Amino acid sequence: MYTEQIKDLERISKAAGKSPDFVQGGGGNTSVKLDDELMAVKASGYMLKDISPTDGYVVVNYKKIKEYHESVDFSKDIDYEKESGEFVRKNIVPMEGLKQLRPSVEAGFHSALLKHVIHTHPVYSNIICCSENGFELSQEIFKDEGYGFIWIPYINPGFMLTIAIIKEVSKYISDNGKFPQVILMENHGLVVTANTATECIKLHEEVLMKIRDYFNISNPYPEVSIEELENGDFISNTQYLTDYFKGKDLQASFFDDTVLYPDQMVYLGGNISVNGSDNKMNINTKTGEIIYKTNEKEALTMEETLLGFIYVVENIERNNLKIKTMSSNETDFIKNWESEKYRKSLLK
Numbered sequence: 001m002y003t004e005q006i007k008d009l010e011r012i013s014k015a016a017g018k019s020p021d022f023v024q025g026g027g028g029n030t031s032v033k034l035d036d037e038l039m040a041v042k043a044s045g046y047m048l049k050d051i052s053p054t055d056g057y058v059v060v061n062y063k064k065i066k067e068y069h070e071s072v073d074f075s076k077d078i079d080y081e082k083e084s085g086e087f088v089r090k091n092i093v094p095m096e097g098l099k100q101l102r103p104s105v106e107a108g109f110h111s112a113l114l115k116h117v118i119h120t121h122p123v124y125s126n127i128i129c130c131s132e133n134g135f136e137l138s139q140e141i142f143k144d145e146g147y148g149f150i151w152i153p154y155i156n157p158g159f160m161l162t163i164a165i166i167k168e169v170s171k172y173i174s175d176n177g178k179f180p181q182v183i184l185m186e187n188h189g190l191v192v193t194a195n196t197a198t199e200c201i202k203l204h205e206e207v208l209m210k211i212r213d214y215f216n217i218s219n220p221y222p223e224v225s226i227e228e229l230e231n232g233d234f235i236s237n238t239q240y241l242t243d244y245f246k247g248k249d250l251q252a253s254f255f256d257d258t259v260l261y262p263d264q265m266v267y268l269g270g271n272i273s274v275n276g277s278d279n280k281m282n283i284n285t286k287t288g289e290i291i292y293k294t295n296e297k298e299a300l301t302m303e304e305t306l307l308g309f310i311y312v313v314e315n316i317e318r319n320n321l322k323i324k325t326m327s328s329n330e331t332d333f334i335k336n337w338e339s340e341k342y343r344k345s346l347l348k
């Protein structure tokens with residue numbers, strides 16, 4: 001059953017997860033609608049590139065999830081975040097041969113989009129999404145494109161983000177008579193959606209290429225590499241990062257004061273020492289060396305996340321733009337969010 005659709009899910013997931021400039025660690029998610037009711041969506045905490053026909057995704061009744069979010073009664077005094085999460089989990093449809101996993105916390109907005117959805121955290125679109133005038137920039141870059149696009153100002157992920165996307169999509173359709181296929185989310189990332197897998201992959205690449213062209217980015221993205229040391233620690237071999245940190249006047253507070261997006265907190269928050277040696281990530285600003293005291297999976301996720309973050313910061317500065325960080329209310333929400341604690345725990 002649904003063999004072709006599941007193959008499509010694997011294909012779009014591999015395309016979206018193939019490179020750390022598109023997603024870092026277990027970030028990003030994909031989905032394919034299997035029929036008029038069912039949707040296969042990435043499982044929380046999985047890496048996109050690890051999705052296969054037999055693993056890494058969950059089937060849910062997206063029709064019910066969509067209806068739920070479209071008809072929320074906001075007059076009730078309840079925890080909507082919690083209720084909607086429970087509703088999504090209640091609408092998991094067990095499939096023979098599939099592990100019981102948790103659907104991505106972003107399953108809500110996937111349910112409201114076209115048949116195929118790719119959501120990533122690309123460094124290129126995050127130059128725009130983490131700049132003060134990201135909205136104006138995105139208008140300038142995409143105004144002449146045939147595909148409709150919308151901008152979503154930062155809002156807490158999960159329930160509130162789903163509600164905001166549903167609202168903006170329906171507004172765009174009534175104003176323009178077509179579905180917006182590209183969504184830029186401030187301090188977060190990119191969503192593209194299409195009715196075929198091929199179109200979805202192509203659109204994802206086109207959008208990012210267009211942004212690279214706009215910012216005159218012609219160099220390939222730095223290669224990410226870590227190496228195990230004799231004592232079991234890992235060391236960064238990513239030249240770009242070593243060059244960046246060597247001789248830099250930097251305090252650990254820089255990372256806490258400059259939060260660009262939720263995944264930066266999930267994967268790096270509280271885990272960085274500058275010129276110390278006992279944290280998960282230890283940056284030496286004399287030598288530029290980065291030492292990881294954790295397992296290889298977490299070290300690589302942290303390395304990818306750090307590179308993405310520094311790359312976005314550098315490109316924002318290089319283009320004389322101003323960084324737009326998350327506010328303390330916004331970072332507090334992420335710190336206390338059960339869904340993110342779950343995702344983080346999967347790195348162990």
Ligand SMILES: [Zn+2]
Binds near residue numbers: 119120189
């Ligand atoms: Zn995301």
